Amino acid sequence: MEQTTTRSSAGLILSLLKEEGVDKIFMVSGTDYASFIEEKVRDPSLPDFVVVPHEITASAMALGYSLGGKMGVVAVHTVPGTLNALGIVSNAYTSRIPLLVLAGRSPYTEEGSTASRNLRIHWTQEARDQGEFGRQYLKWDFEIRDPTQTSVALRRALQIARSEPRGPVYLTIPREVSVKEAKPSNVKMSPYEPGPSRESLREAEKLVEESERPAIITWRGGRRREWYEAITEFANKLGAPVLNYVGEVVNYPSGGPMALDKLDMKEPDLVIVIESEVPWIPKRVKVKAPVIRIDVEPSYSYIPYYGFPCDVCIQSTPMALKEMQIRGKDRWSEEIRERVEKQREYKRKEIGNLENSSRVHPRLLSSYVSQLGAIVVNEYPFNPRYGSFEYGEYYADLAEGYLGWALGAGLGIRMATGRDVVITTGDGSFIFGVPEAFYYVASTYGLPAMVVIYDNSGWLASAEAVEEVFPEGLAKAKRMFPGADFKRYNIGETVKAFGGYFRLAETPEEARSALTEGWNNVKKGGLSVVQVVVERTR
Template sequence: MGQRPALAVLDILRDEGVDRIFGNPGTTELPFLAALAQAEDAPAYVLGVHEGSVVAMADGYARATRRPAFVSLHIAAGLANGLIGLLNARRSRTPLVVTAGQQDRRHLQQDPMLSGDLIGLAASAVKATYDIQHARDLPLALRRAFALAQRPPAGPVFLSIPMDLLQEDTELEVPPRTPAPPLGPAPGIERAAVLLGSAARPAIVAGDGVAREDALGALVRTAETCGAVVHHQPMADALDFPTTHPLYAGMLPPRHDAVRAALAPYDTVLIAGAHAFTPHHYTPGPALPPGLTVLQLDSDPDEIGRNFPAETGLVGALAPSLHRLADLLRDRVPEHTAKARILRAGEHHATERERAESAARAAYSPAPLAPWAAAHAVASGLPRDAVVVEEAITVGLLLRRHVRLERPGSYTHTVGGGLGWGIGAAVGRSLAEPDRPVVAVLGDGCTLFGLQGLWSAARQNTPVLFVVMNNGVYRTLQDTYKAMGVEGTCPGTELGPLDFTQAARFFGVEAVRAESADHLRELVAGASDLTGPLLVDVPLRE
């Protein structure tokens, strides 16, 4: 039996596993809201008071649930406000299905208020767009959107739906869902095993595809079988390898010269699920040192050889491919060789970690805190099963050196770089995993960009600990300005004194100021006992 257009949309959402709709509605969404109100088992509507927060919440939710989240935006203005989140989602490969209501087609040629070129606005920020002009096309396009959002490389897909189309008096057939066949192990694993197994100094770069495809355990097994040192990809969005593991060598810096130097000691590297070493600051020369044998594994065929040549390119699902590689390596690398490599790496990395931790502990003081002391206090206070949502820019780099995380899904960042993501992403993460403490570590500039997300945190009563690193400046810009060799103060980078406890209370969120590094560590340790959101304002010094 057919369904009216708006009801057909709800039918597909339920069938695709959507249990929450993230949105900020306007007049063009009223037909959809009317259908939502009439349906008995409709998804819950999660309201955000700014579209940037709406998309960020959906981003955090999708990453935790491992399925596409659904976003409803309002016409051209709402879509424009949400673009920053869509750019982040595309860079981070977060599967989202995003709709915006277009103005009524019967007067669209008259340039009515709030109308605009929705497809043109969205096109550069999403994987694909659908401009729905006929009700009969809506169900099929929506099915395609959910499939495409998940297909490697995952990302947001956008649909423009005119307001009057949802009100049409027509019956639509809803096509059944077609499950996508799972990818298997990559062909050519045998060749990769020969190259990696014969390496004298093997290394692995763990990309964010490892976390997205739940392949962390498989990567650990591969690394241990050959004793390969493991680096996170530059500005990793997730926990792709346990930071407690003796083979863990830290994150590669986001500059080609630094990546080249970090990988110079190795003769062979396996790059698994990493997006082409996207740099932040330009430096001349390639990312990889000369003479390095490169093996590249990814579920997205476009990644193979994209920015650097590979001796062997492997396309397949990461987890089964890595398990197969580990099986083959067991016959090629003697167990005593692998264990000796693990022991040497563990001793070296433990010495480096202890040096960094000693320096951070020595900097403990009353507020304002040294940035490295604040980062260490957060890392050492984290509850065992915590999720870290990090958008702290400079302090975030320090935090990565100190966190000791093992459980998949324990670290979330966005390589997209669009500020204001962290608060909303933490709310979405908490909605998806209410039994895990969520600690959002935020820069003050990032917090200002996404402050409206605190409204949703209060209304949803999500037990998130928001830790705001408050130095009153755009520190990363000032540091880069100095590195450029320019004398004087960089204009436009001073935020001045900010009291985030007042901002939090305005939105209905309890707040406290950290009085010392020990106090900050205690507050973070208490994240698992929260029954609602709490913001911690952390004053920082140079």
């Protein structure tokens, strides 16, 4: 029920968040949060503050909390905190993850109240338009200018963040406003989502009925359980292969009969694209078949130049699949089943061969990691085709590509779900994730987790770009990539300062042993980092 007592604006925000089901706020506080801290002391039942010593880690934890099924809220300090968090915010925006960013603002006044400016930075940290910093990657931003706006502003922020396409919102609270009394207003604002038109469904049904070799391409169609189940049921009934069955999330079970790794796109006579902004790379792949797109925002209007075809665009969640009337006729399902079984047999043999090598191949390490049976939070190197996943067991490759999110997100997912988590990163992205802040939070709040570093001593994507842009170049011929090399250190060993387990592995046998030891430590409630020297390939 809406609060009826009068609180400060900060207290009202906290009480409304509690009412909306928010139980934690990931916080890097500053002088702007005095009133929030005071209110929490007065009422310990308000959402807990999870204190995190860096905004990248804090915002990534909030992002992971949302991925884990709860509403992620992060509180940052004025302009510096906002700037530090923006990379993670851009990931949330492009990958459609709900996120509420609370930010303080330098006090308006120079004197006259206890909330007025009392530090030098209160002048230097004032921006002409603080919301402008992240506006390209925010669904909405607003500064509360008067305490009477508090209820509506907070409700509206949550409504917009939770509505499809979901994403981050930004709410600024000046210190003078936060300390003033604010009466709640009885306003309800429920989230919403688009639905298909009957006309678009009929057009799609006609194309599906006429097809003999349909294929499904998705990337994050499984980001909600009901979507995952709708795609699984539709693909099995249609007999259509699912490409990217594990993409940014698990879209279709790895063990399903339609879980195909690759397909010559000249084969399908119909392509159904579900929640995927880049279904293929046009300079490498030519698609001549008709394309049906099912997406909460099929045009991806935030991308300035975008030329992917859409013969039938259905602006809807993947639940539109439930409304499509299709017959489960004999298409090419048996052929796909045979291909899927052959690819599984090939991978089994491949892993067996890789185990006999003296070096660790990234695909072999991916197979080892998947056998731990934990949620995998992957930042770049792990190959999900060498694991077995169902809904909610894998998160990766956030669309904006801002690195450094996986360490914090893994802890956020762990905190939201209570399930075991293993975080896989490259050697570079591990450093981007601010490891010491990660260790601090994991140790302070008792969040056992394991990090597996795929150490290839370089920026692999940069080296591959050189090879593609200059296929006959000297860099490729000499296997020299100045600017893409990365000197090796035992970067994961810093976990020992926080009482954690560390081991460096260079052979398959050492990798298996290190993963077993590290995982046993996690099961005892500890923090583990295993750094594996891998071949410089995917």
